[in-house]
Amino acid sequence: MNNRSARLERKFFAAGISVLSLISVTSASIASPVKARVTIKGESVGLEDSKKVYLQRYYNKMFFVIDSATVKNGKFVFAKELEIPELYGVTTDTTLISPLYVFVDSKNELTVHLDTARGGRNSAVKGSAANDLYKQYQQNSRNFNIEEFIKKQPSSIVSAFVLYRYFSPNLSAEEVVRYTDLLDKSLEQTQYVKLLRDLPAALRTTEIGQQAPDFTLPDPSGKQVKLSDNFGKYLLVDFWAAWCGPCRRENPNVVRLHNKYKEKGFGVFGVSLDSKKDAWVKAIAKDELNWPQVSDLAFWDSAPAKLYGIRGIPGNVLLDPSGKIIARNLRGEELERKLAELFDK
Structure with missing residues (x-):
């Protein structure tokens, strides 16, 4: 994720916006060192009685619901054995971007003020030294x-x-x-x-000068496509997703450069970190990405992303015709300059 994406995430945190992923997470898959009984006492502004509030756990850039509570007289409580230290989230809306961050460290009781009436701007967490430290980072x-x-x-x-x-x-x-x-x-x-x-x-294993590790994934039609079958030209392996705003803003630049240099030996190979096929396919069509596209629809658990050490998107590696990596994470003018260096001789 680039700096702009980080600023957006901090903005959504300040607003108390939330996300839900209905995927079960086992303690074995995200093991932490210590478990403790933690009580999170909450008060809400703008949330009617009988409404649900959700407790989520963060793992691999995603939040997963692990508990829920019902609002009564403007208050709610989570009392649960949690793995600490860890980042959790409290949210009321399970469809958007990011919950209110709640870092649980050594304290056994925290207080959450959830202000949904003002878009979450006045939401706050008390009793967590880690949350206070995270605020310092944000500022x-x-x-x-x-x-x-x-x-x-x-x-x-x-x-x-x-x-x-x-x-x-x-x-x-x-x-x-x-x-x-x-x-x-x-x-x-x-x-x-x-x-x-x-x-x-x-x-x-994927630094400049290394041979690009090979992989095979399905395209939107289900056909298995092998990365190395696309060698023989300068190839941009482009990691992106339909849900990624910075990726979508960069796509027109990649399309323009692909159209400019494709006859001279430049190609693109798209690897999507989407989890929903329909959104992926629609984005390909809307952005006019006329090059091979593959995905395992595993979001941040994408196997090629892990293989290439991709921790933020848009991300990419540029390969020479033999499949050797000659550049990483070129975007905008940097990508244009590199392609001009290769083709406008």
């Missing part, structure tokens, strides 16, 4: 030094989350290792550190 995210942040708060789940969520997509393998090593050992079994520990291997 200073434009001029932010992740290394200094981790050094000051090495044992906070927020340090691990911010490194994983906002910085890892743009870091080299060596940087990921260096910053992750600054985190306290008490965080080693959290999902964020586990994912950060796995990321460098994928980045090293």
Whole structure:
């Protein structure tokens, strides 16, 4: 995810907007080190009695519902054994972007003020030092030094989350290792550190100069398509999704450059991180993406995304005709300059 996407997510957090994914999540798939009985007491503004409030858990850039509560006299309560330290979400609307973030660290009782009457702008969490630290990050995210942040708060789940969520997509393998090593050992079994520990291997096998790892996935018709069958030209392996605003804004630029250079030996191979086939197919048609498209419809569990260390989209790798990686994450003018260098000689 680029900086613009990060700002959008912070905006949605401030608004208290929410998302629901009705996918079961087992403790084995997202294991954390400690379980504790946690009580989250909530008060709502603008929410009628008998309405539902949902508790969600964050995993791999997605929120999953793990509990619900009914509003009574403007109040609700979650009392549940939770794996901590961890990021959870509280939401009333299960169709939009992001819930109110609730970092649960060492406290056994938190208070949530959920203000749906004002679009969530006055929603707040009390009793969580981690939530307070995350607010500090949000307020200073434009001029932010992740290394200094981790050094000051090495044992906070927020340090691990911010490194994983906002910085890892743009870091080299060596940087990921260096910053992750600054985190306290008490965080080693959290999902964020586990994912950060796995990321460098994928980045090293797909860095510039390496042969692109091959994979096969179905296209919209169900036909299995192999990446290496498209070698023989300069090929942009483009990771995107119909739901990704920055991807959709970049698509016209890729279409324009594809039309400009396709006769000279430039091709595009689209890999979608969608989860809904209809949305994927409609976006292909609307954006006029006239090149091979594949997807396992696994969202952030996309196998090729993991294989290539893609933690944010739009993302891409540029291959030479032999399938060797010659560039990563070129967009806008950078992509145009690189293609001009290759073809306008």
